[in-house]
Amino acid sequence: MREVAIIGVGIHKFGRFGDEKTGYEMGRDAVIDALKDAGIEWKLIQAGYSGSVVGRFGDAIVQDLGLTGIPVMNVSNACATSGSAVTLGYQAVAAGFYDVVLAFGYEKMPRGFIAIADPGASGMRLLWFGTIGLLVNPLYFAMKIRRHMEEYGTTEDQLVKVSVKSHKNGSLNPNAMYQKALTYEEIAESRMVCDPIRLYELCAPNEGGAAVVICSMDVARRYTANPVRIAASVFKTRLYGTAEVPHIYRSATIKAPTPVMEAAKEAYESAGIGPEDLDVAEVQDTHSGDEIMHCEEVGLCPPGEGGRLLDEGATEIGGRIPVNTGGGLISCGEALGASGLRQIHEIVLQLRGDAGPRQVKDAKVGLTQVYGAPGVSSVIILKR
Amino acid sequence: MREVAIIGVGIHKFGRFGDEKTGYEMGRDAVIDALKDAGIEWKLIQAGYSGSVVGRFGDAIVQDLGLTGIPVMNVSNACATSGSAVTLGYQAVAAGFYDVVLAFGYEKMPRGFIAIADPGASGMRLLWFGTIGLLVNPLYFAMKIRRHMEEYGTTEDQLVKVSVKSHKNGSLNPNAMYQKALTYEEIAESRMVCDPIRLYELCAPNEGGAAVVICSMDVARRYTANPVRIAASVFKTRLYGTAEVPHIYRSATIKAPTPVMEAAKEAYESAGIGPEDLDVAEVQDTHSGDEIMHCEEVGLCPPGEGGRLLDEGATEIGGRIPVNTGGGLISCGEALGASGLRQIHEIVLQLRGDAGPRQVKDAKVGLTQVYGAPGVSSVIILKR
Numbered sequence: 001m002r003e004v005a006i007i008g009v010g011i012h013k014f015g016r017f018g019d020e021k022t023g024y025e026m027g028r029d030a031v032i033d034a035l036k037d038a039g040i041e042w043k044l045i046q047a048g049y050s051g052s053v054v055g056r057f058g059d060a061i062v063q064d065l066g067l068t069g070i071p072v073m074n075v076s077n078a079c080a081t082s083g084s085a086v087t088l089g090y091q092a093v094a095a096g097f098y099d100v101v102l103a104f105g106y107e108k109m110p111r112g113f114i115a116i117a118d119p120g121a122s123g124m125r126l127l128w129f130g131t132i133g134l135l136v137n138p139l140y141f142a143m144k145i146r147r148h149m150e151e152y153g154t155t156e157d158q159l160v161k162v163s164v165k166s167h168k169n170g171s172l173n174p175n176a177m178y179q180k181a182l183t184y185e186e187i188a189e190s191r192m193v194c195d196p197i198r199l200y201e202l203c204a205p206n207e208g209g210a211a212v213v214i215c216s217m218d219v220a221r222r223y224t225a226n227p228v229r230i231a232a233s234v235f236k237t238r239l240y241g242t243a244e245v246p247h248i249y250r251s252a253t254i255k256a257p258t259p260v261m262e263a264a265k266e267a268y269e270s271a272g273i274g275p276e277d278l279d280v281a282e283v284q285d286t287h288s289g290d291e292i293m294h295c296e297e298v299g300l301c302p303p304g305e306g307g308r309l310l311d312e313g314a315t316e317i318g319g320r321i322p323v324n325t326g327g328g329l330i331s332c333g334e335a336l337g338a339s340g341l342r343q344i345h346e347i348v349l350q351l352r353g354d355a356g357p358r359q360v361k362d363a364k365v366g367l368t369q370v371y372g373a374p375g376v377s378s379v380i381i382l383k384r
Numbered sequence: 385m386r387e388v389a390i391i392g393v394g395i396h397k398f399g400r401f402g403d404e405k406t407g408y409e410m411g412r413d414a415v416i417d418a419l420k421d422a423g424i425e426w427k428l429i430q431a432g433y434s435g436s437v438v439g440r441f442g443d444a445i446v447q448d449l450g451l452t453g454i455p456v457m458n459v460s461n462a463c464a465t466s467g468s469a470v471t472l473g474y475q476a477v478a479a480g481f482y483d484v485v486l487a488f489g490y491e492k493m494p495r496g497f498i499a500i501a502d503p504g505a506s507g508m509r510l511l512w513f514g515t516i517g518l519l520v521n522p523l524y525f526a527m528k529i530r531r532h533m534e535e536y537g538t539t540e541d542q543l544v545k546v547s548v549k550s551h552k553n554g555s556l557n558p559n560a561m562y563q564k565a566l567t568y569e570e571i572a573e574s575r576m577v578c579d580p581i582r583l584y585e586l587c588a589p590n591e592g593g594a595a596v597v598i599c600s601m602d603v604a605r606r607y608t609a610n611p612v613r614i615a616a617s618v619f620k621t622r623l624y625g626t627a628e629v630p631h632i633y634r635s636a637t638i639k640a641p642t643p644v645m646e647a648a649k650e651a652y653e654s655a656g657i658g659p660e661d662l663d664v665a666e667v668q669d670t671h672s673g674d675e676i677m678h679c680e681e682v683g684l685c686p687p688g689e690g691g692r693l694l695d696e697g698a699t700e701i702g703g704r705i706p707v708n709t710g711g712g713l714i715s716c717g718e719a720l721g722a723s724g725l726r727q728i729h730e731i732v733l734q735l736r737g738d739a740g741p742r743q744v745k746d747a748k749v750g751l752t753q754v755y756g757a758p759g760v761s762s763v764i765i766l767k768r
Contacts, residue, residue: 001479056437056460059760062621069646071619072760073468076440076458084457088472095385095479235455237446262453376443376456 001094005220005227006212006382008038009345012106014208014332015177023055026209027106027338028064034102034211035065039223045213046098048072051085051105052337058104079284080370081105082210082340083235083378089214090233099219104211107335113137114205114336114373137286137373138194138202145289146196151253152304154292156196160188161310162288163201163330169317170331172358175342177206177333201288206333210341212348228348231271231365231381236263238375259377260297260369267367267379268299275299278321279363280350282343284371285328291315295323298369298379322360325350340378343368351384385478389604389611390596390766392422393729396490398592398716399561407439410593411490411722412448418486418595419449423607429597430482432456435469435489436721442488463668464754465489466594466724467619467762473598474617483603488595491719497521498589498720498757521670521757522578522586529673530580535637536688538676540580544572545694546672547585547714553701554715556742559726561590561717585672590717594725596732612732615655615749615765620647622759643761644681644753651751651763652683659683662705663747664734666727668755669712675699679707682753682763706744709734724762727752735768 010033012026021029027050035042042065050058050072059072075084085103092098113136134140148154164184170176182200190199220227236259257265268274275298283298285291292306300321301309309315315323326332326346329339347366349355363384370378394417396410405413411434419426426449434442434456443456459468466489473487497520518524532538548568554560566584574584604611620643641649652658659682667682669675676690684705685693693699699707710716710730713723731750733739747768754762 053440057462057758059461059621060758063758067622067624069620069623069643071468071471072461072621073472073619074460076460077443077456078441084455087455088457091479091481092475095475095481097475097479235457236453237443237456238451239453240451259453374441374444374447 002096003217004090004093004230005215005217006230006348007215007220007223007227008034008040008213009348010034010037010211011175011342011345012209013175014206014335014342017207023052023106023108023207024058024060026207027052027058027104027211028061030106030209030211031061031065031102031104034213038213040100040213042066043068044100045102046070047092047101049085049089049101049103050074051081052076052107053078053081054107054109055337077372077376079334079336079339079372080235080376080378081337083370083380086212086341086344086380087233087235087378090230093214093216100213100215102211102213103341104209105337105341106209107337108207109205109336138197141287141290142194142197145287145293148289148293149196152307154289154307158292158307158310159196159201159288160184162285162291163187165316166285166324166328166330169325169358170327172356173327173331176327176331177204178331197287197289201330203286203329204333206335208335208338208342210338210345212341212344226352226384228351229383231383232267233380234263234267234270234378236377258297259375260294260371260379263377263379264298264369267381271381273365273381277365278367279365280322280325280347280360281367281369282324282326282328282346283369285324285330286334288330291324291328294369294371298367317358317360325355325358325360340368340370344380344382347382351382386480387601388474388477388614389599389601390614390732391599391604391607391611392418392424392597393732394418394421394595395559395726395729396593397559398590398719398726401591407436407490407492407591408442408444410591411436411442411488411595412445414490414593414595415445415449415486415488418597422597424484424597426450427452428484429486430454431476431485433469433473433485433487434458435465436460436491437462437465438491438493439721461756461760463718463720463723463756464619464760464762465721467754467764470596470725470728470764471617471619471762474614477598477600484597484599486595486597487725488593489721489725490593491721492591493589493720522581525671525674526578526581529671529677532673532677533580536691538673538691542676542691542694543580543585543672544568546669546675547571549700550669550672550708550712550714553709553742554711556740557711557715560711560715561588562715581671581673585714587670587713588717590719592719592722592726594722594729596725596728610736610768612735613767615767616651617764618647618651618654618762620761642681643759644678644755644763647761647763648682648753651765655765657749657765661749662751664706664709664731664744664750665753666708666710666712666730667753669708669714670718672714675708675712678753678755682751701742701744709739709742709744724752724754728764728766731766735766
């Protein structure tokens with residue numbers, strides 16, 4: 001397989017934009033941004049992988065940018081939608097089917113919490129958690145972090161601190177939905193939404209777009225002196241032992257590996273590195289507890305020590321392993337199909353040294369991780 | 385790239401099934417059927433590509449068949465959804481990422497004609513044809529065939545005859561929605577829906593599932609003495625010259641190539657054959673005129689001579705190049721995400737000699753073709 005690089009990243013600000021723009025148009029604008037960043041012409045793009053959960057016609061990109069006839073595949077995998085698009089693009093270039101492709105994602109989420117809507121139609125059958133009414137996401141995520149607190153001693157104080165960090169980082173990110181640092185008190189005193197998760201510890205489903213130009217390393221060197229290599233791009237579904245616990249985490253008592261753990265393991269093997277080699281990471285923080293649990297699952301610390309990792313300041317910009325330097329989902333919100341690509345956008349800026357006031361010093365290796373319902377995960381490792 | 389084969393095909397009858405089953409469950413049952421046909425265990429499947437336009441969670445397959453953690457990508461490309469799933473699976477195996485994968489599709493279509501619903505949300509912007517109200521499919525397809533009739537002399541009589549053939553073939557297919565041969569009069573006197581298209585010349589959006597097990601030729605030989613080789617699997621979007629005429633055909637006056645023509649051209653090159661080498665073909669017959677036009681576009685006859693090809697009996701079972709031996713969309717209906725895989729199911733049966741009363745004698749090479757809105761096409765060539 002050939003080496004594969006990212007030579008351009010683009011983003012459409014995450015937020016709420018009313019009737020100004022369709023979701024697709026945000027994706028398109030992110031694509032235009034990525035092409036410009038790469039300095040490459042649209043006509044050289046040989047295939048597209050478009051991610052959206054609500055939208056279905058990312059192939060409209062050819063109508064806006066040029067009817068070149070290229071294949072554009074629309075993909076959808078809940079929160080891990082971007083991971084599917086990037087993995088498919090990465091594989092197609094690695095294998096030599098194409099030299100230059102595009103992966104992009106966009107979304108215009110309905111307002112309100114993400115619900116497991118019409119499980120029959122969607123194919124997401126009601127397992128026990130559905131039957132007892134755990135149908136919107138804070139409910140099951142709350143139970144998961146509550147168990148983590150019980151087993152490992154993670155505290156509400158730590159949940160608040162994750163969010164303080166996210167909002168501080170988000171205040172430095174012009175593409176975040178919330179660009180305002182919040183005090184500890186503002187977060188700790190915000191409304192309790194679903195015990196133990198408070199309002200300012202939750203991510204908002206929202207709107208936005210993000211895109212990357214992916215190409216072979218040979219082509220990349222023609223466009224930039226600083227290509228960012230995709231060292232691994234892994235996508236996993238749920239595993240044995242997790243059938244009735246779809247939102248499993250690495251528990252002290254439930255020993256089954258999660259899709260995140262398996263995806264991370266395979267990604268590290270594929271990249272030939274370990275978590276100790278990472279300089280920066282973006283992990284899925286649907287709520288602040290999720291960041292703590294996912295730091296553990298991708299191996300930034302041993303199981304149960306995610307809270308301590310935070311307390312030590314390791315995950316701060318300037319810490320040992322900065323996490324969610326872009327503000328994470330908590331500050332950016334989650335435009336489903338674009339969210340994983342927003343993480344990649346952030347890591348690419350960091351590896352290039354282009355992250356401005358939130359730059360991690362001399363970052364060389366970064367990771368992005370997404371966990372999505374009902375048990376899918378994408379882990380991508382990038383290197384400069 | 386390695387040689388790639390299909391070693392198993394499965395299908396869930398197309399039709400209407402009320403609340404009996406979800407769309408996903410029809411896809412799952414088709415997968416079970418395909419695994420059985422291949423004689424392969426689920427645990428050996430290394431990746432899945434799930435196609436559906438309405439559904440989003442084909443990855444639920446791992447919940448029903450075994451939580452092996454394999455990647456399952458959900459794809460969606462209108463009528464060409466199956467073509468995306470098969471192309472991705474084919475490429476992944478050809479490149480050596482996996483040895484054995486699954487492509488499956490399913491759908492539970494809403495009742496009524498397929499409309500360009502909420503173009504803003506979907507990203508399918510309103511071009512001129514939308515603005516003037518051409519929003520449900522028979523409208524623009526009617527204009528297209530009407531022009532073909534004007535330019536090439538295609539007749540209403542020929543439109544009826546396509547449908548007579550489809551229903552005769554469908555009567556021999558236990559998985560078709562309509563399994564009753566209709567007389568010329570029944571079709572010619574059926575209600576005019578959208579001039580010149582009559583009720584029995586139109587396909588019904590419906591429900592169903594279909595699946596294939598795709599693997600490397602090396603693996604295939606361990607499972608069967610008669611693997612069917614995927615000689616080409618090509619996916620295209622619309623091209624320059626077609627921007628304002630999204631449902632273009634190969635017109636005498638509009639010379640721009642259609643996505644179908646481009647996909648067919650690339651597929652023939654890739655397979656190292658020409659249309660004259662085909663023994664059997666399944667083409668997209670959203671209505672009977674479509675079959676005539678698509679026969680031309682994939683090169684079964686020169687432009688404008690699709691009607692004559694039919695009149696000569698060439699497209700009958702027993703003719704020079706039998707077309708839609710399974711009854712086509714007209715008899716089977718169109719369960720969007722599964723429709724292209726249903727075509728492949730038919731061709732694989734034909735190449736194996738397993739098509740029973742509708743068997744094409746000694747068929748060695750077959751083609752499937754889909755055209756989907758708003759200008760996407762999939763062409764797949766299979767060989768025994």
